[in-house]
Amino acid sequence: MSKALEILTKYWKHSTFRYPQEEIIASVLDGKDTFALMPTGGGKSICFQVPAMMQEGMCLVVSPLIALMKDQVQNLQNIGIKAIALTGGIHQDEIIDLLDNCQFGSYKFLYLSPERLQNDWILERIKNLPVNLIAIDEAHCVSQWGHDFRPAYLKIVQLKEYFPKVPFLALTASATVRVKEDIITQLKLENPQIFTKSFYRDNLAYMIFETEDKVHLLQQILSKNAEPSIIYVTNRKSCLETVHQLESHGFTATYYHGGLTSNDKERHMKLWMTEKVQVMVATNAFGMGIDKANVRTIIHLHLPQNLENYYQETGRAGRNGEKAFAILLINPSDVLHAEAQFLSVLPDKAFLNLVFVKLCTFFQIAYGEGIDEQFTFNLNQFCSKYNFPILKTYNALQFLDRQGVITLSQEFTKKVSVQFNIPSKEVIRYMSLNPNDEDIMLTMLRTYPGVYDMQTAFNTTLIAKKSNRNEKEVLSLLQKLKEKQVIDLIATNNDVMITFNEVREDERTVNRVSKHLLAQNKLKTEQLHAVLYYGKENKTCKNKVLMRYFGETIKEDCGICSYCISKNKKTRGKAELSEVKQNEESTSEKILTMLKIKDFNSRDIQKLTKLPKDDVIFALQNLLENDTICINATNLYSLKKQRN
Structure with a gap:
């Protein structure tokens, strides 16, 4: 393996492999199908990048995460390795050029989403490429028991027919025993070599604190641990509110969520990575590709959706090997909040069918037509037109996207955010002098009472509906208030591109995928119950509870979690x-x-x-x-x- 170490040192500047990277690389080089379960931060990408560089030909990488694909391609290009990605929104002519480059341009890596494999002409082109390894990242997506099942992953097994002698490498950072077995079955891995790195982290203290005042406890934790920290929250509004609360108590903080522009994401990330601020407050959009060694504390202000995500997010602490803390703050209202946040917004079959039919009507797609048609789409306008709840509709559309019925080109973002620059008495004075603006402004203030204190995301469609005005009038008023320096206005584009991948067949379309919907809803319910059990179980080591969920058994208590500390005090x-x-x-x-x-x-x-x-x-x-x-x-x- 001296050549592997030489490549690792030359391109990635590491002098040694981490277990079990070297063993996985050896298995792949022997031409064996391989399954690797490695916790987040374990260096999964090295396991396929190094062996691909040691052989003639190229590595085909299947991944569902567009942002991660772009990030890895950019990183490879930065170190002088030729790599490209077939992401969404690329025109057919450009895809043909990219595949030509793969065939004749000595590229080493081709990243693509599993949905691309559903296009027969792309499959035909891939068959002729000099592929030496097929890496399936986020392999839990192939299992209906995985926390992000995508039926398009089931198409990957077709590559076995075209590349019978090329090894498959299935990689995941979170899989239960049932999911692991399902991955091996669905991908038809032949006598696979199985590598499972323990999920146990002996330097990570899992702490659960019940408190009626989370903000106060948060301040105490951050004062005691002044090193870089991440606070995870469940929505964008909480990001802004938490940053505002921390800054008012003298902490330095920034935020990160899916609604930020690329420039803002990069700017906020840099502030935290360079430690100009102590705290990053973020939704689960933050973390992909993050490798900051000295993160001391990960705090979850709200209950996570599942233990898979929780483990990955907490795993970003203590990567330098020093003691670190994974803290979950709980109060009695959290259970009700979590059920409302995660379960009550799950679409059932009837709602899914209704959304799909109305979506086709919205774009005037006739029955039996619509395949490959593409439109700009505004979620707020769509929900307003049909009186649909936004979160439930979003989940329905995301499900249709994962099933390959439609393709959404980017995340939904808020259109505008607003903060008043003048005190409330001056706002009242302005309204008395401008009575034509009063109804919209009163609606704004009643709907968003925190707009005086911080930048607040606005749903302009909702404001228009509540004030009995049209959206154009609302946007016009916001622009006028900005010019008069009454408000600080940040406007972003929240249109996405939506592509219909099938002809419209209404119930027949939904019936075909509804079995997956039922299974996913059942799984999400079970996963949330596992989170609630983890939070409430107070007679077992927290590390034991977490490891047991992932199919591991540890004999000794960890000695550093909240349960163990409490037990030690008692003995x-x-x-x-x-x-x-x-x-x-x-x-x-x-x-x-x-x-x-x-x-x-x-x-x-x-x-x-x-x-x-x-x-x-x-x-x-x-x-x-x-x-x-x-x-x-x-x-x-x-x-x-x-x-x-």
């Missing part, structure tokens, strides 16, 4: 324990006496008792575990039993 030496217990009992008694009078939050309890913060928090945790107290609907600590 101190007898003399120390006796003293501690007396203090705990005294603290608990004081807290219970207070709660007999009224409900309190932890800050008020600490302030009124004048006890150390850690003692108060520990006593509260014990009282919660013993079912003596609870956190009520207003996120205050309350006695479990009714007061006399």
Whole structure:
């Protein structure tokens, strides 16, 4: 393997391989089908890039992530390796030129989405390429039990017919035992060599804290750990709100979500990567290709959708081998919020059919027609026209996209964001002087009360509907207010390109894919329940719970998670324990006496008792575990039993 190490050093500047990279490369070079399960940050791309460089011909890489494909192609080009990607939005003539370059231009890597393999003429061209390895990235997408199943991945197995002697390398960072077996079956891997790197991270402390005041606890965590941190939230609005709250308490922070322009994403990323700011607040759009070694803390402010994503996101901490923290903050309302966020917006078959039919009507596509037709599309306008809920409709369209019925060319983005530059009394004065603008402005203020404090994403279609005006009038007023310096306005284009990949057949189209919809909805429900179990289980090491989900068994407790720390405190030496217990009992008694009078939050309890913060928090945790107290609907600590 000296040649492999030579290539690794020459192009990637690493002097050694990480386990099991070298073993996977050897398997591929022996011509064997190979399955590799490597946690995020494990260096999966090296496993196909190095062997491809050691042989004549090129590597075909199938990946569902356009942004990741572009990123990897750019990185390869930057180090002098010829690579191209067949991403969406490329005209047929350009694809022909790119494939000609692959055939005659000594390219080493061709990246393409699985949907491209559904085009027979592209398959015909690929058959004639000098392929030496076929790498299937994000291989869990081939399994209906995977967390992002894409039926187009099932087409990959056709490549076995055209390249019978070329090894398949299936790679994934998150797969349960059931998903692993399904990948091997669906891709027809022949006697595959299987490499599974343990998901266990001995330097990563998984912590769960129940709190009624997440922002206060957030400040304490970030003050104690001043190194680079990532805070994950579930939506774009929370990104802005959290950054604003952190900055108001003296922290430096920026944000990242799918609605930012490419330039803004790059600018915000650079601020964090160069440590001009401590905290990156982000949705799950952030993280792909991120490799910052000294991230100390990953904090999830909301419950994640599934443990697969949670593991990948927390895995971005502590890559330098030093102790790091993966913290999940929970309060009683989170369960209801998560169910509303993830489950109530799942489309059923009837809604999916309705969306597809209305989509065809929206673009005036007749029955039996529409294949390969392309249109610009605005999600807000579409939902407004048919009174569809936006999130549920978005999920329906995403499902149709994953099934290959349609293709969406880019992410949905907000059209405008607004912040008032003048105080509220001046806004009232402006409206009294400009009565024609009053109805729209009042609607804006009632719909978005936080618009005075920060840049707020606006749904102009919604504002128009609520104020009984048309969208053009709303946009015109926003432009006028910007020119008068009443508001700060940022306008972006939220049109996407939508391509119909099949003729319109209404229910027949939906019936064909609905079985996958039912399976996916069932899977998403099970995954969320696994998250809820992970959050509430308080009698087992958190690392054990997480590893068990991924099919691993660890015998010893990790010793550093929130459960283990709590357990260790309870099992101190007898003399120390006796003293501690007396203090705990005294603290608990004081807290219970207070709660007999009224409900309190932890800050008020600490302030009124004048006890150390850690003692108060520990006593509260014990009282919660013993079912003596609870956190009520207003996120205050309350006695479990009714007061006399």
